[in-house]
Amino acid sequence: MRLPAGVRDWLPHELARKREIEQQMRAVFGRWAYEEVQTPIIERFDVIERGLGEETTDLLFQFNDRRSTSLALRPEMTTPIARLVSTRMREAPLPVRLAYIAPVFRYYEQPQEGRMRELTQAGVELIGAAGIDADAETLFMAIEALDEIGLRDACFDVNDARIVDGILDGVGLDGDAAREAKEYIKQRNLVALRKFERPALVQFAQRRGHHGAIGIARNVCRTPESLAALDALDVLLERADALGYGARVTVDFALLRDLEYYTGFLFEGYVAELGFPLCGGGRYDSLLPRFGFDVPAVGWTAGVERLLIALERRGKHVRRRAHRVDVLVAGSDVVAARERAAGNVVRFAGSELGDDALLDEARAHGIPRVVIAVDGTVRELRVGPRVDGLPVPRTPSNWDAR
Amino acid sequence: MSRPPQRDGSPGDALTIALPKGALYHDAAARLRAAGIDVPEHVGRKLTVTTQDGTTLLFLRPSDVPAYVEFGSADCGIVGKDTLWETDRNVAELADLGFGYCRLVVAGRRIDRYHEGAPLPTFLRCATKFTRSAETWFAERDLPVELIELHGSVELSPLVGLADLIVDLVATGTTLREHDLVVVEEIAASTARFVVNPVRFRAKYDAITALLDRLTAVPA
Numbered sequence: 377m378r379l380p381a382g383v384r385d386w387l388p389h390e391l392a393r394k395r396e397i398e399q400q401m402r403a404v405f406g407r408w409a410y411e412e413v414q415t416p417i418i419e420r421f422d423v424i425e426r427g428l429g430e431e432t433t434d435l436l437f438q439f440n441d442r443r444s445t446s447l448a449l450r451p452e453m454t455t456p457i458a459r460l461v462s463t464r465m466r467e468a469p470l471p472v473r474l475a476y477i478a479p480v481f482r483y484y485e486q487p488q489e490g491r492m493r494e495l496t497q498a499g500v501e502l503i504g505a506a507g508i509d510a511d512a513e514t515l516f517m518a519i520e521a522l523d524e525i526g527l528r529d530a531c532f533d534v535n536d537a538r539i540v541d542g543i544l545d546g547v548g549l550d551g552d553a554a555r556e557a558k559e560y561i562k563q564r565n566l567v568a569l570r571k572f573e574r575p576a577l578v579q580f581a582q583r584r585g586h587h588g589a590i591g592i593a594r595n596v597c598r599t600p601e602s603l604a605a606l607d608a609l610d611v612l613l614e615r616a617d618a619l620g621y622g623a624r625v626t627v628d629f630a631l632l633r634d635l636e637y638y639t640g641f642l643f644e645g646y647v648a649e650l651g652f653p654l655c656g657g658g659r660y661d662s663l664l665p666r667f668g669f670d671v672p673a674v675g676w677t678a679g680v681e682r683l684l685i686a687l688e689r690r691g692k693h694v695r696r697r698a699h700r701v702d703v704l705v706a707g708s709d710v711v712a713a714r715e716r717a718a719g720n721v722v723r724f725a726g727s728e729l730g731d732d733a734l735l736d737e738a739r740a741h742g743i744p745r746v747v748i749a750v751d752g753t754v755r756e757l758r759v760g761p762r763v764d765g766l767p768v769p770r771t772p773s774n775w776d777a778r
Numbered sequence: 779m780s781r782p783p784q785r786d787g788s789p790g791d792a793l794t795i796a797l798p799k800g801a802l803y804h805d806a807a808a809r810l811r812a813a814g815i816d817v818p819e820h821v822g823r824k825l826t827v828t829t830q831d832g833t834t835l836l837f838l839r840p841s842d843v844p845a846y847v848e849f850g851s852a853d854c855g856i857v858g859k860d861t862l863w864e865t866d867r868n869v870a871e872l873a874d875l876g877f878g879y880c881r882l883v884v885a886g887r888r889i890d891r892y893h894e895g896a897p898l899p900t901f902l903r904c905a906t907k908f909t910r911s912a913e914t915w916f917a918e919r920d921l922p923v924e925l926i927e928l929h930g931s932v933e934l935s936p937l938v939g940l941a942d943l944i945v946d947l948v949a950t951g952t953t954l955r956e957h958d959l960v961v962v963e964e965i966a967a968s969t970a971r972f973v974v975n976p977v978r979f980r981a982k983y984d985a986i987t988a989l990l991d992r993l994t995a996v997p998a
Contacts, residue, residue, distance in 0.1 A: 564870035570874075
C-alpha cells in the first residue's frame with residue numbers, strides 16, 4: 377500500500393494550509409482582473425510537443441489510449457491555455473487575462489523536494505498584449521502575490537531572452553557555439569564559458585545589478601532587438617522603484633528559464649533561504665503562433681508546494697486543524713440544528729457515549745464546547761487541555777525480515 | 779566555533795561553505811586561507827566550524843557536497859568535477875581551482891590487450907564506483923554492459939574475474955601499475971571546482987562574487 381515516488385497525500389490540516397495559500401493567490405489574480413479557467417489533466421501528446429519542443433518532452437508522463445493515440449499528462453499550464461485560447465477563445469476581445477491553480481505532472485527519474493512528480497501551479501497568462509506594460513503587469517502582480525502570502529522580502533531577478541542573443545552576437549559567436557554558450561550561461565557554468573576565450577561572456581554571466589549593469593551590457597550588444605530589450609529593462613526598473621520595489625528587483629543577465637518558448641522578458645522570484653526559485657515567467661510571443669493564432673503573450677507561475685516549503689521553513693506554517701469545530705453535540709437532533717442555525721460548526725457525537733468519552737473526543741479535536749441532551753435536559757461540559765503524543769506505527773515493520 | 783550554524787545557511791552576507799574531507803581538503807583549505815578565510819589545517823572529528831568573520835564551514839564527505847549546495851544548506855562549496863559528474867546536482871560552477879587533478883578512465887588487465895584494440899567480450903562486465911559516468915560512457919558507444927557498483931578497491935575486480943573493465947579515478951597511475959592494469963581510454967580529466975547554489979548566487983551576490991574574485995586571483 378505504498379505511493380509511487382514523487383507524489384504525496386495531503387492530510388486535512390495540510391490541505392487546509394495549501395487551500396489557504398491558493399485562496400490568497402486566487403484573490404490576487406482576481407484583483408488584477410484575471411479569470412480562472414480549467415483544462416484537462418490529459419492532453420494529446422502532439423499538443424504538448426508543439427508547445428514545449430522536443431527536448432522538454434523527456435519530462436512527460438506519456439501513454440497511449442486503446443486506439444494508440446499518444447497522450448500525456450500536462451507538465452505545465454501555459455501550453456494547454458495557449459491551445460484553449462487559440463481554439464475556443466479566438467473571438468474573445470484581446471487582451472485575454474486568464475488564471476489557473478492546477479496540478480501538473482513531470483517525470484523526474486529522481487524526485488526530490490522542489491522536484492515532485494505531481495505539483496500544483498498557480499499562475500496567469502496575459503494573451504494578446506505586447507510591450508512593457510504587459511511585462512510589468514506580470515512582474516508586479518507576482519510581487520504582490522508573494523507579499524500577500526507573507527513573503528514580503530522575496531526578491532525578483534529580471535532579464536530578457538533577446539539580450540543574451542545580442543551578447544553572443546556581440547562577442548562573435550553563432551550557430552552551435554552560440555547554442556552551447558547559451559546553455560552554459562543558463563547553468564552559470566563559468567568554467568565552461570571560459571573555454572570560449574571571450575572574457576566579456578564570463579563577465580556577462582556573472583553580472584547582476586541595476587541601471588549600471590544595463591549600461592555595461594549596452595557596450596557589448598549591437599543587435600537592435602537586444603538594445604530595445606535593455607531600454608525596456610531600464611524602464612521596468614524605474615517603474616519598480618516607483619512602487620517601492622527598487623531593492624527587490626535586480627537584473628541578472630544569466631537568467632534564462634528552462635522552457636524553450638520564451639522570447640523576451642523573463643523573471644524569477646526567490647527568497648534567500650530556499651535553494652530554488654518560487655515563481656517565474658516571461659514573454660512567449662512565439663507560442664500561440666505555433667497553434668495558428670498570431671498573438672503575443674506573457675505569463676508567470678508559482679509552485680504552490682514551493683511557497684508552502686518557504687513558509688514552513690520560516691515557521692509560518694501554522695499547524696492548524698483541518699476544520700474548526702465549535703461544539704460537540706450528543707443526544708439531540710434539535711439542539712444540533714439550533715447550534716448550526718446559530719452559525720456554529722457542529723460535530724455530532726454518538727448518544728451512547730458517557731461524559732468522559734465525549735470530553736476525550738472534544739479534546740482530540742480541539743472543540744471548546746460539549747452539549748449533551750438527555751431526556752429533555754440540556755447541559756454543557758467544560759473541556760480541559762489536550763496532551764499530544766507521537767504517532768504509533770499502524771503495522772510496525774519487521775526490521776529483521778527486511 | 780561557538781554558535782551552531784543556521785538551519786538554512788548563514789544570515790546576511792556571511793557565507794556557509796561546504797568543504798570536502800579527504801584528498802581535496804588540504805588544497806581547498808589552503809586556497810580558502812589565501813582568500814582570507816580562517817580554515818583550520820585539520821578537521822579532526824568536527825562537522826562544522828564558524829570562523830571569526832562569521833563564515834560557517836561544513837566538513838563533508840566529498841560526494842555530499844553537491845547536495846548541501848543544491849538544497850542551499852551551504853551557499854557554496856569546493857568539490858571535484860568527478861563528484862559533479864556522479865551526482866548531477868543543480869549547482870553553478872563558477873571556477874576551476876586547478877588542484878586535485880585526476881583522470882576518470884576505463885581500465886583493463888594488460889594481458890587482455892583491450893588497450894590495444896582486442897575485441898571486448900559479448901557479455902561485458904564493468905565494475906565501478908562511478909556508475910553514472912560509466913553508464914553514460916557505455917551508452918554513448920551503444921555498448922551493452924553489466925555495470926557492477928562497488929564501494930571499495932575496484933582494481934581488484936578484474937584480477938579475480940568479477941569484471942572485464944573498470945571505470946575509476948587515476949591520479950598518478952601507481953595503483954593501476956601495481957595490479958598490472960592499463961588505461962583503455964581516458965573518459966575525462968577532473969579538477970576541484972568552486973560551486974554555488976543558483977539562488978544563493980543572487981541572494982548573496984556581493985559576498986559570493988568577492989570570494990570568487992579572491993579564489994581566482996590566487997595563483998594556482
